[in-house]
Amino acid sequence: MQAQSFGNDQNMKNGLSVCCDWIAFTLPYEYTVADVVDFLGFSAAEFVVMPVGSYGYRNCSKLADGSVRILSNGTEEMGIHVDIPSKDILIVLNRFHASRTGSTPFGTGFNVSDFNHTAFQEFLSQIIQLGGHFTRLDLAIDDQVGYFTLNDIFDLCVDAAFSSRFHSWSSESSHDNNGNVIGWTLYFGSRKSDTFLRVYDKKLEQNSKNDGSCPLIEHDWVRWELELKNGRANIAAALLLNGSLSQVTCGILSNYIRFIIKDDNNKTRCTTLPAWDEFISDVEKLSIYVAPVPLSLDDTKAWLKKQVSRSLAFIVASDGGVLDFVYDLLNLGVNKLSARQRILLQDLIPELS
Incomplete structure (x- = not known):
């Protein structure tokens, strides 16, 4: 049975699929752990208090059957922080949706501030309404169609057949004790920056975890993950409230990188590789530029x-x-x-x- 979607994933017409892969946000100091648990749609009994905090917070409450963390008891400026990793996003949205579903004149329905909102968009919207801000938002594209293999992307990068806002790229592979490659990732940009892209071989990753209980994946599977933090995460969240997940994700990605045919000395004037146009589905570029705040x-x-x-x-x-x-x-x-x-x-x- 297919899992219910709450708007945090989407299939594109070109065969690609897009999803939100990580949500982290901070609410003002006035909110308590109990407030956050209630906002997420859980009960206090479903969270356990951990022995240590993290990121400078002294306390941490963790979802007993998951990885959701609520960090508290920091300074007033730090507020209260929530981390929702990839595997728990659907669980949280399910609870968030259920806690806001009730009787309406038209039957049972989800109470939203905007009739066009999905549960995912409403979740982002209510965080903003509570005075919260996002510290991390990951958006991912899964290519199981075969537009680009990781070898294709690597060769294009080695040939410098791309134009990008990222200043550097690197390649990293991992191996088991028998020398077999079990992971391969290309990184674009700095891990410390507010915009970071990783592209990896999802087929390798999934097959390396396979214990034999299910068939190995035979087709190519490449995942593109944009990791957005702080100001850029907040701009992306605002864009997601008014646009589809695929438009925003592909729009941001195409604003940061473009694969080309090297037919001009100036990369910005080079012809876009046709396969990239098909991959990005001709989505308009979206800027998430954050102007630097002048130092006081x-x-x-x-x-x-x-x-x-x-x-x-x-x-x-x-x-x-x-x-x-x-x-x-x-x-x-x-x-x-x-x-x-x-x-x-x-x-x-x-x-x-």
């Missing part, structure tokens, strides 16, 4: 204390306590002030204007 005076002071204070103390101590080097730095820095910093100074000290 307090931010600058905090940065100096954290990054510079130790080195500066070392230099002054090595000079016997003489501050000549510090004064030299100040004189040098005055001449390097940016236009924004000069404007900020004029606002803080009007007599300078």
Whole structure:
């Protein structure tokens, strides 16, 4: 029997399937663990208190029959954090949906703020309404049709036959003790950045876990996973409230990478590889660019204390306590002030204007 979909996955007309593969969000400090458990649609008895917290939170409650974690008891700024890994998203959406299903004039139905919302979209929407923000949102595309094998993608990358916003890519394989390849992944971008892409051989992964209880997968299966964090995760969530999962996922992916025919010295003018057009289904590119927030005076002071204070103390101590080097730095820095910093100074000290 096919599992019920709550809008967190979608089949595309070109044969690909798309899904949300990870949801992590933070709610304001005023909410309690009990509030979050109720919001998710569970009971307190279904969660167990773990001996240690994580990410700087002192407490962690974990779903007894799953991997959902609620992290609490951090600082006020940290709020209360929720991690929902891939395998538990459907479980959470099922409970969320059931807890909001009731009688209506038209029979039993799901209570939503927008009639066009799926349970997945309503879940994202209510997190935002509660004042929450997303810290991670993973969107994945499964290709079991065979548009690209991992060998195809690797060869295109080696040949530099792609245009990308990512500055680097790498390849990583894993082996069992007999030397058999049991995993192969291509990475695009930095794992520490807010946009990261991994493309891996799902067939290899699934077959390596097979204990013989089911047939091995014979067809090619490549998974494309976009890992979006912080500001980019929040923009993606907002896009998902007004667009389909496939449009948003393919739109973001095509904005970050495009495979090409090398028919021009400028990659941006090169012809798109026909197979990529078919894969991406001619979806319009979607930008999730987040403009950097200008540093305030307090931010600058905090940065100096954290990054510079130790080195500066070392230099002054090595000079016997003489501050000549510090004064030299100040004189040098005055001449390097940016236009924004000069404007900020004029606002803080009007007599300078």
